Amino acid sequence: MIAVRGLTKKFGRQEILRGIDLTVARGETLGIIGRSGGGKSVLLKLIIGLMQPDAGEIWIDGENIIGLSERKLAAIRQKVGILFQGGALFDSMTVEENIAFPLHEAGERDPKVVREKVSEILEVIELEGEQRKMPVNLSGGMKKRVGLARSIIRRPSCILYDEPTSGLDPIVSDSINRLIRRLQERFRITSIVVTHDMKSAFHVADHIAYLHEGRIYFYGTPKELEVSSDPLIQDFLLGRSERELEPVEST
Ligand SMILES: Nc1ncnc2c1ncn2[C@@H]1O[C@H](COP(=O)(O)OP(=O)(O)O)[C@@H](O)[C@H]1O
Ligand SMILES: [Mg+2]
Known part of the structure; x- marks a missing residue:
């Protein structure tokens, strides 16, 4: 469903992504972990076509989105939803209006259709009765x-x-993880979950990719990650800071 090949991205002289290769099968969930500032959000923005890479290919449902016209990109974007880090709700709109916004944007004018779709989704996310x-x-x-x-x-x-x-406490995080799982099961949505929350990654992902210094340093199942003896992976899993920063033992 999603394939990324040799993706690179620089900002000025800062090389953020140095050749990313990733594949996400239909209905599968890929977790992407890695240190803050490592380029995870940039990778998502590239995949949805909000940013242009310097090189590489991004295939979504059999189509390479690089260099597509804005009109064709809009059609692809319809296949790909994104939940940004802050949630980015419109403060002046009610819950219902926020949820309905993409429908209006897509030209849906029938209030009955909108109401039905919104109430179905409210049920999925368990926020019935909160729409006002x-x-x-x-x-x-x-x-x-x-x-x-x-x-x-x-x-x-x-x-x-x-x-x-x-920014969520462990219990609320757990409920969001469950919701992500439920969406996968109910709609068979292909998902990429960027997170630094290892518990979340283990909970929702079929495969996990560890982004490090602009490349995919590790790719495997949560189980494979858990038992990895790679020192870098171990440090990340245990939340230790970089080895280079630790005092070197004198010999
Ligand atoms: N639009 C941009 N212009 C310049 N630098 C950017 C831009 N977006 C992100 N960056 C830089 O790219 C790096 C990776 O950012 P980001 O993808 O947000 O990291 P992560 O999501 O892994 O924490 C950071 O150093 C950030 O400052
Ligand atoms: Mg980010």
């Missing part, structure tokens, strides 16, 4: 749910999550 609330009156977890509802209202075949549990 304003974002300011929602908890962090609820905001994420509404953002998620907005990303899936047009039934994308892929969804990209950028740090879906960041």
Whole structure:
């Protein structure tokens, strides 16, 4: 469903991505982990066509999106929903209006159709009865749910999550992880979940890729990651800072 080949991206002289290769099969969930500032959000923005890479290919559902016209890109974007790090709700709109926004944008004018679709999604995200609330009156977890509802209202075949549990307490994080799983099962959505929350990665991902210094340093199942004896992976899993920074023992 999604394939990335030799993807590179520089900002000025800073090489963020140095040749990324990744494949996500239909219906599968790939977790991407890695240190903050490593280029995970940039990778997602490239995949959805919000940024242009310096080189490489990005295949979505059999089509290379690099160099596509804005019109063709819009059609691809319809297949791919994204949940941004902050959730990015419109503060002046109610929950219902926020969720319905992509439908209006796509030209849906029938209020009955909109209402039905919104109430179906509200049920999926378990926020029935909250549709008249304003974002300011929602908890962090609820905001994420509404953002998620907005990303899936047009039934994308892929969804990209950028740090879906960041800033949430463990219990709310767990409920978001369950929701991600439920979406996978109910709609068979192909997903990429970028996260620094290892628990979340283990919970939702079929495969995990570890992005390090602009490349995929590790790719495997959560189980394979867990038993990896690679020192870099171990440090990351245990939350240790970089080896180079540790005092070197004198010989
Ligand atoms: N639009 C941009 N212009 C310049 N630099 C950027 C831009 N977007 C991201 N960066 C830089 O790219 C690097 C990777 O950022 P990001 O993908 O947000 O990291 P991550 O999501 O892994 O924490 C950072 O150093 C960031 O400052
Ligand atoms: Mg990020």
